Amino acid sequence: MTLEETAEKIQTMEIRGAGRIARAAAQALHDHSQTIHPADLLTYCQEMEKAAGILVATRPTAVSLPNAVNLVMKPLKKESELQSAKKNLEERACSFITRSEEAVNKIGKIGAKHIRDGDVVLTHCNSEAALGCILKAHEQGMNIEVYATEVRPRNQGHITARTLSDAGIRTNFIVDSAARHFMKEVDLCITGADAITVNGSVINKIGTSQIALAAHEARVSFLVAAETYKFAPRTIVGERILIEERTPDEILSKEMRKKLPYVTVRNPTFDITPADYVDYIITEAGVFPPEMAYTIIKEQLHWDNDDMSSDLPYCEEE
Numbered sequence: 001m002t003l004e005e006t007a008e009k010i011q012t013m014e015i016r017g018a019g020r021i022a023r024a025a026a027q028a029l030h031d032h033s034q035t036i037h038p039a040d041l042l043t044y045c046q047e048m049e050k051a052a053g054i055l056v057a058t059r060p061t062a063v064s065l066p067n068a069v070n071l072v073m074k075p076l077k078k079e080s081e082l083q084s085a086k087k088n089l090e091e092r093a094c095s096f097i098t099r100s101e102e103a104v105n106k107i108g109k110i111g112a113k114h115i116r117d118g119d120v121v122l123t124h125c126n127s128e129a130a131l132g133c134i135l136k137a138h139e140q141g142m143n144i145e146v147y148a149t150e151v152r153p154r155n156q157g158h159i160t161a162r163t164l165s166d167a168g169i170r171t172n173f174i175v176d177s178a179a180r181h182f183m184k185e186v187d188l189c190i191t192g193a194d195a196i197t198v199n200g201s202v203i204n205k206i207g208t209s210q211i212a213l214a215a216h217e218a219r220v221s222f223l224v225a226a227e228t229y230k231f232a233p234r235t236i237v238g239e240r241i242l243i244e245e246r247t248p249d250e251i252l253s254k255e256m257r258k259k260l261p262y263v264t265v266r267n268p269t270f271d272i273t274p275a276d277y278v279d280y281i282i283t284e285a286g287v288f289p290p291e292m293a294y295t296i297i298k299e300q301l302h303w304d305n306d307d308m309s310s311d312l313p314y315c316e317e318e
């Protein structure tokens, strides 16, 4: 698959979910590096930088995407020779993919410890990190039941329901607006995250914050399962996470909209759950309260003030 094809698949959501997007971007950079034959290091860096820009522009909210691209691209600046620059970049891409897969597995194992036999768990959207916890608990013999939301408008809940059903987990499939109605039957909620800010706010699929609010009201625990590369370093210096708003076609067809001249369709893809409504975040490095986001960014992502300035350019002309 070419880099442009990967970018297109991420944009159209054929590849979706923050972890998968990050791994696909790393793979695309790896493959692109292997495909191109630049004359010198500077040309290589410039071509890779262009490729990185194309990938990062596909979806604006999942911080896993720029974080993955940065991890692969940033050390390029220190390279002095073309062949080793290529080799090292390709190795970093592969190592990110491996670490990302390992992180999801680890989160499943850690998360399962926070689920008790007999629990009723509610999940929203389709998060491999959140589902990993539920699947692991089931695998360990716990008798659990799940409420899975539909997730309008793109119906990611259908994938979640299929995965749970295939695993033999009793699942109640509900429309998004039924979450509060059923909250009294739920023991804990687990979702994934597209981004986590320095103040512990969690950005995830639209509707997550309403579910967190309903959980808070019902005194039901609300957990977030997220790899450490979902934390957003530049929120330390006040950068806001952009909430993607997708085409109205996902909600009402052009034909329908033509008949409703006074109606504007709004389609935000994610929302922000304040840290106050999040009990804790399950990462591959352990379980943390949302208030510890700063420490995770500093200690797990190893970001320093230099990193804060700018990600681009990854290469500098002599």
Ligand SMILES: O=C(COP(=O)(O)O)[C@H](O)[C@H](O)COP(=O)(O)O
Pocket: 016, 017, 018, 019, 020, 062, 124, 125, 126, 127, 128, 129, 130, 156, 191, 192, 193, 194, 204, 205, 225, 269
């Ligand atoms: O909101 C979504 C997916 O949104 P979309 O379908 O719009 O990409 C998921 O909950 C997070 O990305 C976490 O997923 P994961 O744990 O798999 O990274």
